Amino acid sequence: MMTRNNIRFLVFLVVVGVSVWHVNHSVTKHLAGILVSTDAIASTAAPRDIVDSNLDVVSDLLNKGLKEEEISPLALESYYGNFYLAEVDNGGFAQFVFNSGWDRNVVRYVRRGLLDIDARQNLALFDEVVEKVAALDPKKLETFLSVQTFGKDEIRDSLNGDDSKFFALQNAENLTKLNSTWLRRQPSLTALSPDALRSEIRNRVAAIPDKDVRAAAAWEGTPSYVKLIASLCAASGQKLDRITAGDPMLRYDGKKIVKLSDAELKQKGTKEHDIVWFFLTDKGLHMMGENNGRAAMFDSKSGAKVAEIAVP
Structure with a gap:
């Protein structure tokens, strides 16, 4: 991957x-x-x-x-x-x-x-x-x-x-x-x-x-998905370790993470906000997906939703 x-x-x-x-x-x-x-x-x-x-x-x-x-x-x-x-x-x-x-x-x-x-x-x-x-x-x-x-x-x-x-x-x-x-x-x-x-x-x-200038410049140039993951970790009281993978075959449908078939992926295409990202926190491996102005954090093993925020 x-x-x-x-x-x-x-x-x-x-x-x-x-x-x-x-x-x-x-x-x-x-x-x-x-x-x-x-x-x-x-x-x-x-x-x-x-x-x-x-x-x-x-x-x-x-x-x-x-x-x-x-x-x-x-x-x-x-x-x-x-x-x-x-x-x-x-x-x-x-x-x-x-x-x-x-x-x-x-x-x-x-x-x-x-x-x-x-x-x-x-x-x-x-x-x-x-x-x-x-x-x-x-x-x-x-x-x-x-x-x-x-x-x-x-x-x-x-x-x-x-x-x-x-x-x-x-x-x-x-x-x-x-x-x-x-x-x-x-x-x-x-x-x-x-x-x-x-x-x-x-x-x-x-x-x-x-x-302070450096920190502001770094945050300004940070990809939006990184900012969302950081915000979700803060909202859930977890400490972010690192982002490990992005999988365009996975999508957040507003309720849960679903996997697309090759045909569905070809039909839908992929934009950055479509990609589901995997990341590690002090509580283990998690996923983040965006849908309709919302970003949600899921436990990778159970699939349970951990936190959800509005996309700025």
């Missing part, structure tokens, strides 16, 4: 790279540092704990308005390397291409990360995928990146043709283990207690001179 995974990544691509500004010393002095929790450092038996800790810190910094150029490039290598692994694991190379928007900075961080953690075979395979994408007709690639693809699709199927190679490589070059080992070797790695880590993140955010 094609997804738009990770709300943090989606929203802040709107802001990242819009303009380069001169940050003050309290931000730049931390630029080269990787921050993780002391609990993650102590957890030597679970390689992904330190990877997840770096992921959480970077995600939090991006969520709170820092730009990529204000975050350790080494932390970003680990962050996007983990993003790459999660996307290919979940939906193949095509999902990574789609969810990354084939953003050149993301591709650059992934490639540099694979090189730095010494995942040479994974890097060679990644370069093959990069060559495949480069060989695509630009207009076809643009269409692929802008439209959710379900069923048969030439580009998606071509990109996913190397998925089996990727999964086979994880035995010889496990990306999570290599990422973890590499993070622990970095001289700039700093481990802080949970309280100290939260304090450090607050300090970095407080040092942003135009954080």
Whole structure:
């Protein structure tokens, strides 16, 4: 299934790279540092704990308005390397291409990360995928990146043709283990207690001179479905983790979520507000659909309606 995974990544691509500004010393002095929790450092038996800790810190910094150029490039290598692994694991190379928007900075961080953690075979395979994408007709690639693809699709199927190679490589070059080992070797790695880590993140955010402007710009550029999901989570008292998938085969008919047949989908077509979105909260997997000026949130397992709001 094609997804738009990770709300943090989606929203802040709107802001990242819009303009380069001169940050003050309290931000730049931390630029080269990787921050993780002391609990993650102590957890030597679970390689992904330190990877997840770096992921959480970077995600939090991006969520709170820092730009990529204000975050350790080494932390970003680990962050996007983990993003790459999660996307290919979940939906193949095509999902990574789609969810990354084939953003050149993301591709650059992934490639540099694979090189730095010494995942040479994974890097060679990644370069093959990069060559495949480069060989695509630009207009076809643009269409692929802008439209959710379900069923048969030439580009998606071509990109996913190397998925089996990727999964086979994880035995010889496990990306999570290599990422973890590499993070622990970095001289700039700093481990802080949970309280100290939260304090450090607050300090970095407080040092942003135009954080209110950035937050407003990020929210203004946020897709309407993301805003609706955020509002539904607030209305139901749940904490949004991330948006995981959009399925145009599903529709909200005003009462429940229904699935269309291929013939019905072809007849009705698909507009953005028709798509049913899946998202994770602290209470599990949910769905959101729009119909006739209303947006509703459903529990994915039971199908029960959790909340409903008017579409602004």
